[in-house]
Amino acid sequence: MERAGAATIEEVAARAGVSRSTVSRVLGGGDRVSPQALEAVRHAIAELNYVPNRAARSLASRQTHAVALVVPEDTTRFFGDPFFAAIVTGINARLSRSDHVLNLFIASDDPGDKATSYLTAGNVDGALVVSHHTSDTFVERINQSVPVVFGGRSPRGREDDYYVDVDNVEGGRIATRHLVERGHRRIATIAGPLDMPAGVDRLRGFREVLADAGLAPGPVEDGDFTADGGAAAMRRVLAAGDRPDALFVASDLMARGAIGVLQERGLRVPDDVAIVGFDDSPVATSLPPRLTTVRQPSRDQGEAMTEVLLARLAGLDPPHATILQTELLIRDTA
Amino acid sequence: MERAGAATIEEVAARAGVSRSTVSRVLGGGDRVSPQALEAVRHAIAELNYVPNRAARSLASRQTHAVALVVPEDTTRFFGDPFFAAIVTGINARLSRSDHVLNLFIASDDPGDKATSYLTAGNVDGALVVSHHTSDTFVERINQSVPVVFGGRSPRGREDDYYVDVDNVEGGRIATRHLVERGHRRIATIAGPLDMPAGVDRLRGFREVLADAGLAPGPVEDGDFTADGGAAAMRRVLAAGDRPDALFVASDLMARGAIGVLQERGLRVPDDVAIVGFDDSPVATSLPPRLTTVRQPSRDQGEAMTEVLLARLAGLDPPHATILQTELLIRDTA
DNA sequence: TTGTAAGCGTTATCAG
DNA sequence: CTGATAACGCTTACAA
Numbered sequence: 185m186e187r188a189g190a191a192t193i194e195e196v197a198a199r200a201g202v203s204r205s206t207v208s209r210v211l212g213g214g215d216r217v218s219p220q221a222l223e224a225v226r227h228a229i230a231e232l233n234y235v236p237n238r239a240a241r242s243l244a245s246r247q248t249h250a251v252a253l254v255v256p257e258d259t260t261r262f263f264g265d266p267f268f269a270a271i272v273t274g275i276n277a278r279l280s281r282s283d284h285v286l287n288l289f290i291a292s293d294d295p296g297d298k299a300t301s302y303l304t305a306g307n308v309d310g311a312l313v314v315s316h317h318t319s320d321t322f323v324e325r326i327n328q329s330v331p332v333v334f335g336g337r338s339p340r341g342r343e344d345d346y347y348v349d350v351d352n353v354e355g356g357r358i359a360t361r362h363l364v365e366r367g368h369r370r371i372a373t374i375a376g377p378l379d380m381p382a383g384v385d386r387l388r389g390f391r392e393v394l395a396d397a398g399l400a401p402g403p404v405e406d407g408d409f410t411a412d413g414g415a416a417a418m419r420r421v422l423a424a425g426d427r428p429d430a431l432f433v434a435s436d437l438m439a440r441g442a443i444g445v446l447q448e449r450g451l452r453v454p455d456d457v458a459i460v461g462f463d464d465s466p467v468a469t470s471l472p473p474r475l476t477t478v479r480q481p482s483r484d485q486g487e488a489m490t491e492v493l494l495a496r497l498a499g500l501d502p503p504h505a506t507i508l509q510t511e512l513l514i515r516d517t518a
Numbered sequence: 519m520e521r522a523g524a525a526t527i528e529e530v531a532a533r534a535g536v537s538r539s540t541v542s543r544v545l546g547g548g549d550r551v552s553p554q555a556l557e558a559v560r561h562a563i564a565e566l567n568y569v570p571n572r573a574a575r576s577l578a579s580r581q582t583h584a585v586a587l588v589v590p591e592d593t594t595r596f597f598g599d600p601f602f603a604a605i606v607t608g609i610n611a612r613l614s615r616s617d618h619v620l621n622l623f624i625a626s627d628d629p630g631d632k633a634t635s636y637l638t639a640g641n642v643d644g645a646l647v648v649s650h651h652t653s654d655t656f657v658e659r660i661n662q663s664v665p666v667v668f669g670g671r672s673p674r675g676r677e678d679d680y681y682v683d684v685d686n687v688e689g690g691r692i693a694t695r696h697l698v699e700r701g702h703r704r705i706a707t708i709a710g711p712l713d714m715p716a717g718v719d720r721l722r723g724f725r726e727v728l729a730d731a732g733l734a735p736g737p738v739e740d741g742d743f744t745a746d747g748g749a750a751a752m753r754r755v756l757a758a759g760d761r762p763d764a765l766f767v768a769s770d771l772m773a774r775g776a777i778g779v780l781q782e783r784g785l786r787v788p789d790d791v792a793i794v795g796f797d798d799s800p801v802a803t804s805l806p807p808r809l810t811t812v813r814q815p816s817r818d819q820g821e822a823m824t825e826v827l828l829a830r831l832a833g834l835d836p837p838h839a840t841i842l843q844t845e846l847l848i849r850d851t852a
Numbered sequence: 853t854t855g856t857a858a859g860c861g862t863t864a865t866c867a868g
Numbered sequence: 869c870t871g872a873t874a875a876c877g878c879t880t881a882c883a884a
Binding site: 536537538539540543550551552555574576577578579580 | 853854855856859860861862
């Protein structure tokens, strides 16, 4: 039955005994259509198994009903970090209640800027951007041509940008405060990339609490949010001498890498070195020791970003900034 | 400069002093166009920063220049298994050399069959399907409405299907043979899902080698290709009594889960129980012990699948079956 | 080699 | 509430 050449609106109209326009109205929400017509059209649509042609619709309405998710990372990191899985899940959840579809752009996979021109050429109604670095200039170009919502405070802190972020500064604070309250005094940190707002903000929270407590911060090394990066940073911290008795590590993946190094050196966690991670991603609990960590609601973040974008597309005026709260989860490592 | 309303072909034509058709021809490859016209058009395109409107193009040409990747799994597994990362990387690599874009459908996220109707409605030129289970009936519907290429031998083994697979039977054989040659005699296996060709085939290779060696297979438990599933299967194997001295585990992720259980029980790998995994995914080497495993070229598989699909779309006649070879990588666990 | 003109399937405008 | 009719931007015979 389902032929390759699907039914057209014309056929539906004929079948229902109405005009194209009426069918189109039904498609658009069924407003301003008589009950009988509506019924007839719905019936015809069902019988013919009709699905509107997206290209035609988009050409006429000047809307694509597609939104892009732009990730300025390489595929390895995109798939390697559960953070993205959570974000995508949230986006999908909200999108499945709309009639928009998702186009995925793992930007670094695309040397020729194909993604950028695709987006600026109006092939999507809007874009969601996560994990952006200050050095990602193409993001700015995208931001100028289609509505975008950032996951994370916008790179340059522009007033008119839209973003959904978690309270990273406070997250850094509660992690560090926990360590201080446990009596640790030589507290180091493995920070996120300092060209990313999340990296900067978590570090800031860390520093604030230490300053308030009158403690000098231990070594500060930055990783790249990967397990390997965390391991390397841990080695540098250890090499700096005067071993810390606790660490705030700005992501669970990095914390895993760091713990691996500690264990190699025969150091016990948390007895010799306590660790607080960040994310509460699956790796926090997938193997022992279970990470004490700061939970950030990434799935909600994805959903909220999509909500804001959809609102903008609908012509509404959502808040420019949405901040989600974090929470300390005390488990085995601190 | 880059206004929201981008330049149209009409404007390019005017600028270049030619007709729409000529511009269109240049877009289509520049054949049958005089050198001067070609030059003029290219110039105009560059000046105007023109990018063709995809909706219009697709409406007129009845091609979408989009291909779908359909994954009948949930987001968690999609992001949790590095296999998919490799597949997507391969697909992207091939696609970036074409003018097609990728639409991602993580099918189980979409309860209302939105994905299926999207695809059957002709919104993509073709589809790539990986990780399909025999129970996934919607795959059949998709297969009937657009050209598809399967990653993995097609579910029902239909002659006219197109697929790119690795030689899973042989993979199972070389893994098991290695164990036999090392002198192990009580060899069990944690198989993949038996409703998936990859699961079935690897198990078959395992059984063949054992039969040839005159050995009785130890317990056969199936996991679901996840670390947790592997752990659960390992517990069942152990509970079955008569502890095996070696295991062939049909995926690295499951092997990790299994090793975790073994370690909990104070069993040493490979001394007490040897393990051969399958995939050579990043988790094989990300932490000790480094897995002895069967490497499957997943990135190449993604690339080859795309190649075949693109060939079909171009009207060529690529081979129905493409088989990629596997290879044993001997490391720490067997 | 080039231009003309007829669609492609929808939506949007505007009378009725 | 409904139906013509004109776009939307591009490809593609067909003619020149």
